[in-house]
Amino acid sequence: MLSAAHRLTDSATFHRTVRAGRRAGSRTLVVHLVPADPDGDPDGGPDGPRVGFVVSKAVGNAVVRNRVKRRLRHLAREHVSTLPGAAVLVVRALPAAAEASSGELRADLGRCLSRVTAEVSG
Template sequence: MLPADHRLTRPTSFRRAVKAGRRSGARTLVTHLALSEERADGQLVGFVVSKAVGNAVVRNRVKRRLRHAARERLALLPAGALLVVRAQPAAATASYQELVADLDRCLDRSLRTIAVGSGQVEQR
């Protein structure tokens, strides 16, 4: 379970992450990652799973899987990060491993573009 102090619950924070954040998409999900100036001490993660994904049972299963995957990746996010994970309809039939792979791919792309944008380019 995602700890309560890492949950994104305010609609204004969701809007800020979606509008100002770096968008990255995959077959099963889309992520929006933004850095918040007001909250520089931790990371917040929120989830959007619409009725297009499936009935309530399917949506809740997808949310549980995404919460579990996001909890394991909190340490990868920079301080003050606002992450919104939006499930696509394909998430309903995807395995946990597929969801994790898509989340990792999206986070990697978003984190790279944020690092480049802030001047923190990694040397490889």
């Protein structure tokens, strides 16, 4: 499970990350990354990266959406340490994520994160 310190819950930051962040997509998901939170409060926020998830009703009913969200949270936990500094990452699930296995989601997330972090660092 993703720790509370690394969870993104602020809707304004979600919106800003999706609009202005670097983006990479696959069949099952799209990731948006901003290297550092521009409005980050040095006293009020976590020192490390934060991750948020968007799973719309297009993915499925509530049971399916929650299952997809749980899988993505678990998989994102493995990648939090590789994110740069105080980065903000938003993972948006596409409808194909409902039928995807955990292995497919793991591969897609890893591939998308490697592409988007390469854009940010280079």
